Amino acid sequence: MSSARFGSIPEDRQKTRDRQLSRPPTIVDVAERAGVSKSLVSRVMRGERAVSASSREAVIAAAESLGYRPNAVARSLVQRRTFNVGVIISDLHNIFFAEVLDGLGVAAAAGGYRILITTGNRDPDAEAQALEQLLQLRADGIVLAGARLQPEVVAAAARSVPVAVVGSNFPLAEVDVVVNDDVRGGELAVEHLAGLGHVCIAMIDGGEGAGASDRRAGYESAMRRLGLGRQARVEPGDFTEAGGREGIRRLLEARPRPTAVFASNDLAAVGALNAIEEAGYQVPRDMSLVGYDNTALAALRHISLTTVNQPRRQIGELAMASLLRRIEHPTARARRQVLPPELVVRATTAPPRASSSPSP
Amino acid sequence: MSSARFGSIPEDRQKTRDRQLSRPPTIVDVAERAGVSKSLVSRVMRGERAVSASSREAVIAAAESLGYRPNAVARSLVQRRTFNVGVIISDLHNIFFAEVLDGLGVAAAAGGYRILITTGNRDPDAEAQALEQLLQLRADGIVLAGARLQPEVVAAAARSVPVAVVGSNFPLAEVDVVVNDDVRGGELAVEHLAGLGHVCIAMIDGGEGAGASDRRAGYESAMRRLGLGRQARVEPGDFTEAGGREGIRRLLEARPRPTAVFASNDLAAVGALNAIEEAGYQVPRDMSLVGYDNTALAALRHISLTTVNQPRRQIGELAMASLLRRIEHPTARARRQVLPPELVVRATTAPPRASSSPSP
DNA sequence: ATGAAAGCGCTAACAT
């Protein structure tokens, strides 16, 4: 870890490089041009009240004519805070986080902060580096979205700056955590399917994916509670399209063959959908299908997947609110918020066919 | 614009807030603990060679025991450069940019820089603010991905820091531009369809979307060149699923009815695909379909869309390379790079049916 | 209402 922190600057960076010919104007340039002290310029820039109208105008005019732009680096150094919150997204390819980011951004702006996004591209090492970068940049707080970081690494970071985690139920009391109730989501899927009359309801698991184990727990407990425990069957999967396809292939050969499947995320569900149709069956006539996450994919008319929705935007908003609270009140304790998911019924679920054994 | 720049700090920020009880350790703390001067610590931190092994060890030990982490803010202030490049993504919901970001990140890292991502959420004002933030943060360079900013705003920024634009053919000589050749892409789609034997080839336009007008130009020129100019027909659209659906509805009623359609992006193509099937026709039997962008959507087995691929990752890499070049050599001139797209044939295109008029 | 001065944490000459 220390190696990531120290001595990591490329050598050539130490040699002098071509320099900008003219430096950008500073507060001193503005002060001179306006014929005032630099403190006065600083006051005007920060919108302090106690400044006469005449000097305010003079300063603004000078600043504008010079094209002056406050240097946030210098400001942050003296204020010892940057007013920006770093956000580490494990995987920007996962559209799930885009909406969480909307929530984060809105809440940050409301508090006078801005977010700076970095990504680790699913690589824990790169993520750790991104974290270190944000820490060195002295971000006032850090949000981890779908982080694949080791808890110890996160705990260490949480000791120097407030940290919030979204999208995964991170096992750490020192960080704010905002998640959707994946257990409840799994139950919701089963209850919907059982309510339609399905008995033989299988699941395609999400493996190591965030929330996967909770979703499976919800599936299993609901099956048991509804007296369907003996019909429960979980196929391995991994949150991918291919995983969904393979899971379905095995399920289609099972006896009794399930009449409904709960896939642990939308992508796997789409893979399942495709494999079912390729095998000559129809959805939902021959088999019902429920996904998870309510991504844009599920909403496509061409797919119209029944799925479980996570309040993504709200997750982002709450996480940022908790984080800002701790930034401004360092003694406040971190909290864990679990939000209820909600079923979105579309076109891939229907009652099972009368005949118990569907055929092509 | 000046209003975005000055006096925008919320008033409460000026009051004192709860402070961290213990400040993070500085280079001076490390120096004291190690019994050396702070310059020596600085040297060790930056990995300079001319340091004796013994003092290096002492410094590292001291730094580690204190949990010291270099302050990039202070470092940037004195070096007058931050070694980070700001990236403004117009819309993080658009997965197209995720891969461009990969390329940007890789090339930045190779040059010893890091990227900081911000977003304007499709709102030009928010984008302008993000730009201002990055400028105040003194990013060494800025990349605009799918920017909706006014050319004057961009030109102004380009005067104080190198700027690169990706994904849209920005009309500005002062910025590096890296784009896919949308005209050629449009031609590719038509050539493929015509090669299969289609004559009546329609297009669903992309409206104001980035690259849309070039794609249409390519479509039109290829149709003319192939002697199909009279069969050309362009329906309005807007890069959305709904736009694709509506475009197809009108096309299905046209006489003669086209046997192939080129949609200006994948999302519109998926909308078209859905509407075609809903109307009782089959793809590609009754109608062939080509999209644009080769997004993850197109690659889904359930969709398997023939489409035009943009070298997204390469676009990112080249843009960053050009930008870094100008950062390190301020006198270098900005350049414009146009990359060739490439057709990806999947399952939505086939020769037209023998009967000239397909029926349900 | 305004200015002078100190200092944020660090790097970069310039000594030695």
Add this chain to the structure above:
DNA sequence: ATGTTAGCGCTTTCAT
């Protein structure tokens, strides 16, 4: 090989 010194551009007392 190491230390001393002078800033980087800004905010913030403290005077006036």
